[in-house]
Amino acid sequence: MTDEVRVLPWQDLHDFTKRVFVSVGMPEEHATQEADTLMWANLRGVDSHGVVRIPWYVENIGKGIINPTPDIRVMVETPAVALIEADCAIGPVVTNLAADMAVEKAKGVGIGWILIRNHTHQGTMGQYVQRIANHDMAGMIFVCSRPNTAPFGARAAGVSNNPLGLSAPARRHPHLILDMATSLVAMGKVLVARDRGESLPVGWGLDEHGNPAVDPRDLATLLPVGGPKGSGMSLLFECMGSLMVANPLVLPVLSGELGEAKTTGHVGRMARHNQNSVVAAIDVSRFTDMEKYKAEIDSLIDHLKELPRADGFDEILMPGEREERCYAQRVKDGIPVPPATIAGLKKVADDTGIEFIRGVE
Amino acid sequence: MTDEVRVLPWQDLHDFTKRVFVSVGMPEEHATQEADTLMWANLRGVDSHGVVRIPWYVENIGKGIINPTPDIRVMVETPAVALIEADCAIGPVVTNLAADMAVEKAKGVGIGWILIRNHTHQGTMGQYVQRIANHDMAGMIFVCSRPNTAPFGARAAGVSNNPLGLSAPARRHPHLILDMATSLVAMGKVLVARDRGESLPVGWGLDEHGNPAVDPRDLATLLPVGGPKGSGMSLLFECMGSLMVANPLVLPVLSGELGEAKTTGHVGRMARHNQNSVVAAIDVSRFTDMEKYKAEIDSLIDHLKELPRADGFDEILMPGEREERCYAQRVKDGIPVPPATIAGLKKVADDTGIEFIRGVE
Numbered sequence: 001m002t003d004e005v006r007v008l009p010w011q012d013l014h015d016f017t018k019r020v021f022v023s024v025g026m027p028e029e030h031a032t033q034e035a036d037t038l039m040w041a042n043l044r045g046v047d048s049h050g051v052v053r054i055p056w057y058v059e060n061i062g063k064g065i066i067n068p069t070p071d072i073r074v075m076v077e078t079p080a081v082a083l084i085e086a087d088c089a090i091g092p093v094v095t096n097l098a099a100d101m102a103v104e105k106a107k108g109v110g111i112g113w114i115l116i117r118n119h120t121h122q123g124t125m126g127q128y129v130q131r132i133a134n135h136d137m138a139g140m141i142f143v144c145s146r147p148n149t150a151p152f153g154a155r156a157a158g159v160s161n162n163p164l165g166l167s168a169p170a171r172r173h174p175h176l177i178l179d180m181a182t183s184l185v186a187m188g189k190v191l192v193a194r195d196r197g198e199s200l201p202v203g204w205g206l207d208e209h210g211n212p213a214v215d216p217r218d219l220a221t222l223l224p225v226g227g228p229k230g231s232g233m234s235l236l237f238e239c240m241g242s243l244m245v246a247n248p249l250v251l252p253v254l255s256g257e258l259g260e261a262k263t264t265g266h267v268g269r270m271a272r273h274n275q276n277s278v279v280a281a282i283d284v285s286r287f288t289d290m291e292k293y294k295a296e297i298d299s300l301i302d303h304l305k306e307l308p309r310a311d312g313f314d315e316i317l318m319p320g321e322r323e324e325r326c327y328a329q330r331v332k333d334g335i336p337v338p339p340a341t342i343a344g345l346k347k348v349a350d351d352t353g354i355e356f357i358r359g360v361e
Numbered sequence: 362m363t364d365e366v367r368v369l370p371w372q373d374l375h376d377f378t379k380r381v382f383v384s385v386g387m388p389e390e391h392a393t394q395e396a397d398t399l400m401w402a403n404l405r406g407v408d409s410h411g412v413v414r415i416p417w418y419v420e421n422i423g424k425g426i427i428n429p430t431p432d433i434r435v436m437v438e439t440p441a442v443a444l445i446e447a448d449c450a451i452g453p454v455v456t457n458l459a460a461d462m463a464v465e466k467a468k469g470v471g472i473g474w475i476l477i478r479n480h481t482h483q484g485t486m487g488q489y490v491q492r493i494a495n496h497d498m499a500g501m502i503f504v505c506s507r508p509n510t511a512p513f514g515a516r517a518a519g520v521s522n523n524p525l526g527l528s529a530p531a532r533r534h535p536h537l538i539l540d541m542a543t544s545l546v547a548m549g550k551v552l553v554a555r556d557r558g559e560s561l562p563v564g565w566g567l568d569e570h571g572n573p574a575v576d577p578r579d580l581a582t583l584l585p586v587g588g589p590k591g592s593g594m595s596l597l598f599e600c601m602g603s604l605m606v607a608n609p610l611v612l613p614v615l616s617g618e619l620g621e622a623k624t625t626g627h628v629g630r631m632a633r634h635n636q637n638s639v640v641a642a643i644d645v646s647r648f649t650d651m652e653k654y655k656a657e658i659d660s661l662i663d664h665l666k667e668l669p670r671a672d673g674f675d676e677i678l679m680p681g682e683r684e685e686r687c688y689a690q691r692v693k694d695g696i697p698v699p700p701a702t703i704a705g706l707k708k709v710a711d712d713t714g715i716e717f718i719r720g721v722e
Binding site: 076078079080081083108110111113115138140150151153154155167176178180184226228229233235236239240243244245246250251254282284286287289292293296297299300303304306307308309313315316317318319 | 439442476514590594604607645668669676679680
């Protein structure tokens, strides 16, 4: 096992990822989409959503939680909306489909609003709203998951920290790509604090007894951003997503229907992974002149970046800008992969009987 | 002038409000809608958005900023979307229209997504998404305004604290009605602190030099909820609302096009009041069984309210629940109106030559 960070060309990681997913039964085209998704994240520095997740995906395909050969069906369709049954597909396969359907419907009637039920992990939200922005459209996605965040006023999980993506196309600048969650911080930041041996600030999360988690290893439940704001958005997303598609994710955990005792801790942790999403595209050109629109977005960005800066800021960054810079560098120089991640990937190669990336010990 | 809080029947305040707006040239049907809007807020305890605003509305009708006889036109329309030119209409008149159009379109194709350009103050967002929920639909609204909030990393205004409303219909419980803004706190809370002589916590806002505002009277710029989260949502809302309808609200302030010098303070304060909105309705019954949907929302609420409570909380409240309780009480007992508000309303009565509420000195 290597004991240093290796910088690998994205093509090698992409190829390996594809071979892994084919080896566990996924059609090559689906495996390619999953590899694209993980590279999207790694190339943009969102390593928490990159190849580090491969062992978890493979494990969950083995358990039957992720279906490598899903029967994806459109259950409801009008010129403006659709409901897609994902049959536990891995997220990107069905979310790319939904984004493309949203774009097609938006071309027809100005908006496409696609609900996806019963899918699994999608990677970052940014990739899907960027895909929509690339069609000169504004994009939106929100995702519903098991409860992992305390609703405002509670000391136990009862909402999810729903990922939310929004986008608008620019011309000279990268598209505006917001990718956030309704918790104050993402779990990734908690893991970083853990690995650095740092304590958590109050407000990040609670331990299993519902008290503020100080040691990152004790964090059982996240806290919502802005108290009732993040909490309320999350609750409404569950209603506009999961309940709308008859696949509730929070209720069966809270009611104990999934067989867990109610605790003050991260009650969702043990529940079968499952998600629902809403993906929307709005056709800018239906409402205004596309060239003027993009020019105004560029100009708005220029003026925002010229505002006087807060203490401690060298620069005012737009949503997605840091990630686009990282992309420009990593697509050229490669993706740094820590030894623990390499070890995990090598084990996957051994377990699935495929060749690892050549030249990497 | 009375020097005590008067508790007035909502009918008297509604009647007075209607007469005020008719007296300044508004058609009776529009004046009634505005009166409904202000009562919606006062009855629910959101007094910052109730009759206290009447003097400001009347002043802005006088200045030509609010148009009492707007030529409201549908500029773009498909089975799913529309763009309404509001001609500086007072908010409720055109937003009720948009909500009703959204509902009609959602009945047809599953979603209605209505953009409104060039309107003025709407009151609370809750009323519009409740109106949609009353049709057994999920509702969404977001509003774009002049910059009054510092983008993440800046020490001056460059985004708005966009109001956002989301709703989902319940049966046994009141509908879920989220009504929030993308700033950490609303200006109303700053005014409450001012009236109590309290200092502001760090994170609420900045003074005109871009330093943390300690004295509420010094607050020039709000700060976004969750740093890049509130800031990013606000920026994307401006792009999905204002730029989409070719009526930018932030850009002309930042560029100085409106004639103001750029300052580190609340640059939007002097800009002509103007707004754009997006109002959407999603037809639940298109995707799932309506009775099952509402029963699951009721059940979800029941279980959330049973979660163990955080310190300092007697109860876990749902979005909009506190307001619905206030409504139940005030619709019966009347609306408390402070002396300063009464004085402001009496002055409006004098200025517009109409009779004030009988029996109120």
